[in-house]
Amino acid sequence: MPASLFMINRYFPFLQWANAYNSVTLSSDLLAAVIVTIMLIPQSLAYAMLAGLPAEVGLYASILPLVAYAIFGTSRTLAVGPVAVVSLMTASAIGEIAAEGTPDYLGAAIVLALLSGGMLVVMGIFRLGFLANFLSHPVISGFITASGLLIAAGQVRHILGVPGGGSTLPEILSSLFGQVTAINPATLSIGTGVLIFLFFARKSLKSMLIAAGLPARLADMIAKAAPIVAVAATIGLAAGLNLGTHGVVLVGEIPQGLPSFGMPSFSLDLVSTLLVPAFLISVVGFVESVSVGQTLAAKRRQRIDPDQELIGLGVANIAAGLSSGYPVTGGFARSVVNFDAGAQTPAAGVFTAVGIALAALFLTPLLASLPQATLAATIIVAVLSLVDFGAVRRVFAYSKSDFAAMAATIVTTLCWGVELGIVAGVLLSLLLHLYRTSKPHSAIVGQVPGTEHYRNVDRHTVITFPEILSIRVDESLYFANSRFLEDTIAVHVAERPEVKHVILMCSAVNDIDASALESLEEINRRLSDSGIGFHLSEVKGPVMDRLKGTEFLKHLNGGVYLSQHEAVNMLRTTEKCTAS
């Protein structure tokens, strides 16, 4: 393939499936699109409310971005749009610079989408997708669990029908407790009614429908459509009983029609304030999206290209910004629905966009009577499925250091907000990793009888020789642990006056940096002064390549051996050792 064609294929992945498009894929995609549209309408409205934005912004963010992703994204089945965690991060970022409901607030959301989109595209062009790897699984999982709790707590006031606010758990709870007397009974009835219905639909409806004789897939689809049923029912109820006059907060007038398209005007001040939140939203959105995309792709033996995904999501966010939307990413629940409904290509996303556009054109007048409590209940049911205490327990059992990073993420997110939460998690996990590698495990090793294999003398019955001390250091040698190595060897040698040779078994040494090289020189000098030989074994190719030509190797008071066994055999013959 010529390079230019390769580049075109890389940056425009739709070319790879568009040629093979036929009536079979069309009908699969159309069916999936209808189902995702039904699911996406209430979600779009609800997540816009969560972000503190007018309901129509949620719809706008579900039209053009889907088309953009279909052209530039590499996942066949990822469904892009407003999602809970990114909506919460949006609210947190712009809540500090503008008041909810003002044009400035909406303007900031749009700029946030453009900025985040621009960053994603740049990261994609420079192939910086690996940056997302620095978010460890426990940190992501803790962040999503904490965000879910925070979102659910924040929606409780809409269920109770009380005013209030707050962006951290203590703030939200104190605001709620202060308002207990102001609960609106009509709102509470609708809110709890919808909550119970949605929880029932999620937990039991599918199995009941299957028991009633429906095919499993149809039963699943019906259960997934529960939110739209709740929306329709409560609109009817609110309109019929005129609940707006009984203190039930309704969504209200929504402008009918498609979003206007164009570049908003904004100040550089606003851009610099939003840079850090936009970066965090980009990374979190990317990680969430890629995880879903990879999981689904693997099920059909397809692959996604993380670097091209950055471009796909970036262009989707730019499209959101240009069409009065707000930051979007690939959503877990809706992508699974899209996949299960049989979507074959990203064209399903385009058809979904058409569905949402039709809703924006024709359904918006109906939505004026929709109670906010219904949307709040939709959000609560959706986000509580993100909360995963099982993961917390599993991580605790497996690794205390991973658990520490996870717990720090959860506590910081709940008490100081989403941005500090994710930053604290990343920093702590990196610091703990560095701390661990700065005090590496090391073992004195001996030969496992009957093999040429060398293992820890404390864990295995092995053959050793008193004159030969074989030490295996289980870490790359770099600045953070180079002094540790000097100390380890000094202590072991001081304890064993009979030692004539030290063999450093380097099977676990993946790198020796300049600091460690100086330490090795120092060790060699000290051992040499005491008349002890210093040998290396099992030095890996790339490490050996660099050691060649250094002063260290020239001054080494001993040899470098391909294998530990070869080293021991050579030295025991020279020294005429008998096994201890």
Added chain:
Amino acid sequence: MPASLFMINRYFPFLQWANAYNSVTLSSDLLAAVIVTIMLIPQSLAYAMLAGLPAEVGLYASILPLVAYAIFGTSRTLAVGPVAVVSLMTASAIGEIAAEGTPDYLGAAIVLALLSGGMLVVMGIFRLGFLANFLSHPVISGFITASGLLIAAGQVRHILGVPGGGSTLPEILSSLFGQVTAINPATLSIGTGVLIFLFFARKSLKSMLIAAGLPARLADMIAKAAPIVAVAATIGLAAGLNLGTHGVVLVGEIPQGLPSFGMPSFSLDLVSTLLVPAFLISVVGFVESVSVGQTLAAKRRQRIDPDQELIGLGVANIAAGLSSGYPVTGGFARSVVNFDAGAQTPAAGVFTAVGIALAALFLTPLLASLPQATLAATIIVAVLSLVDFGAVRRVFAYSKSDFAAMAATIVTTLCWGVELGIVAGVLLSLLLHLYRTSKPHSAIVGQVPGTEHYRNVDRHTVITFPEILSIRVDESLYFANSRFLEDTIAVHVAERPEVKHVILMCSAVNDIDASALESLEEINRRLSDSGIGFHLSEVKGPVMDRLKGTEFLKHLNGGVYLSQHEAVNMLRTTEKCTAS
């Protein structure tokens, strides 16, 4: 030894040598103290000037801190006091909050010493000495080289006799070039005269004296006393020729007597401003001091305890703060002199303190006529020996990543100051290390014929079997590289349809964190779906301990083998493979 006695011995290391003290050690220590005192008088005055402080503050910082270190420090021969790099860092820290020569400036220096001392003691109690390990050798070396250049450049104006200032190289140079016409000829004559004399003393005097028949050690001592000779000579010259009236800046009146002792008053505002600089001074001073201490201790087969060193240096700095001094640490040049002059115990430090106290009591009237140019020349000659371009070249040859951190440290220190310099170096070296471990080296391995040893197929002639793919990943598996592992295995398996078993050789895997465990589960699931067995070999004890009891091991579609050879032998027998 009872625990309480152990604690007393740990925190008061002087108890270990005080009992064995006798007339031999006394006379050795006294001789060393006289020589170090002679060296320390001009250094103390000069480094106080470098820190922007009155000359007597340098003397004060060389009395009580030495006594404090003698009680709490573990090095037998470390000579504590004002040093060049810490003086520069002091000037940089307090230059931003007060004007040189004001009582606020001096007050801030004292608070800085107290803060830095307090931090060192706390770090010592919590045994946080390992934190210093995160300063890699190239970063320290680059930092000291850049500081040396910065200090030398900053002293040139005293040699030229022009006003000026600046704390970064561009500032200093532009200030110098602006003042070229204002050069004072008398100052320039003294300055260059002393410079030439000191360079000559350092380079040639010793060998000339030896050639003239003096014993090597005496010749060395005389050469080391050159600065005090320069001080005496230029005092005589300045007083005799009344140079003060010819525009030569003199040190001026110095208060006669010992420093007052007591806790200074200060504001919390000042403390919070100085927190970061105090921390950086603590760490840099500690690293410098411990490097010298370890080098000297190793020469006499002694050991120092880095954590107790923190306490020793911390108490020394608190003593400096309580006696109108400024931050101190162990100096390289004077410790070597102390060692070479035969100091046996820290009592030599106490005797040096007595010597400096006598100087403060009786010599200060003489110092009024000392030209600042003499001190500047002393500083320049001392710091240029810190500049080590050879180290830059060696690091460049050995490791580009270490060189990048070193270059960043040098450039940032020169252009943006010492604090940013050290921070930039540490951060960049950590990021480069993380980046490297996030894209680990991996190799397909085969059996080296005639051994049980397995090495890279690309570097060695080895035996492999088409059905068995053995992959060695050369890095601990953690969040930053867990996705990389999934991709690596997927690519290798996709390229080899004949593979029936994948063996992950874990000899270089020193840790598997929770993220990597999830990746291994995912790899196992995918291989298992394709009917491929997934095996582990040479899993280290500590890693295996944690894997036991995980879901991963229960679901593993293959075995865990003690050695790679055992794994291959077992599978080739089962699959009846023939070598490819």
